[in-house]
Amino acid sequence: MKTCPRCNSSMDDNASFCSNCGYAFDKKKSIVPKIVIIIVLTAAVVVSIVVGRFAYNLSKANSYLQSLKECADLMMDGIDTLQDIYEDIDNALEKLPNEDLQKYVDLYNNAKTEAEELFDKIATYFE
Numbered sequence: 843m844k845t846c847p848r849c850n851s852s853m854d855d856n857a858s859f860c861s862n863c864g865y866a867f868d869k870k871k872s873i874v875p876k877i878v879i880i881i882v883l884t885a886a887v888v889v890s891i892v893v894g895r896f897a898y899n900l901s902k903a904n905s906y907l908q909s910l911k912e913c914a915d916l917m918m919d920g921i922d923t924l925q926d927i928y929e930d931i932d933n934a935l936e937k938l939p940n941e942d943l944q945k946y947v948d949l950y951n952n953a954k955t956e957a958e959e960l961f962d963k964i965a966t967y968f969e
């Protein structure tokens with residue numbers, strides 16, 4: 843026998859409801875077992891540890907990415923500087939050989955003119 847907590851009527855141990863007031867005895871069985879609470883709390887702790895580690899790794903990865911981006915920016919600056927230097931060298935090379943080439947072209951033309959004059963003079967001796 844068991845007693846109804848609401849009306850104190852005595853009921854059979856197998857009764858689900860109080861036949862006097864309708865109290866549902868099974869309500870008390872719906873209390874979540876401790877094992878479920880322990881499992882849920884453990885899962886919550888594990889999840890928060892995993893999420894925490896993930897967030898920590900993510901922030902670490904972000905700082906690495908930031909460093910990489912700074913390195914890439916420095917490299918791009920270096921490449922820009924090198925391109926400027928190459929451009930300067932190209933400009934200098936473009937001017938230098940042209941001047942030298944022009945000198946050689948002038949020398950060649952002068953020599954050619956002198957040679958042609960000389961050939962003309964020699965030719966007049968054989969006319």
Ligand SMILES: [Zn+2]
Nearest residue numbers: 846849860863
């Ligand atoms: Zn009752």
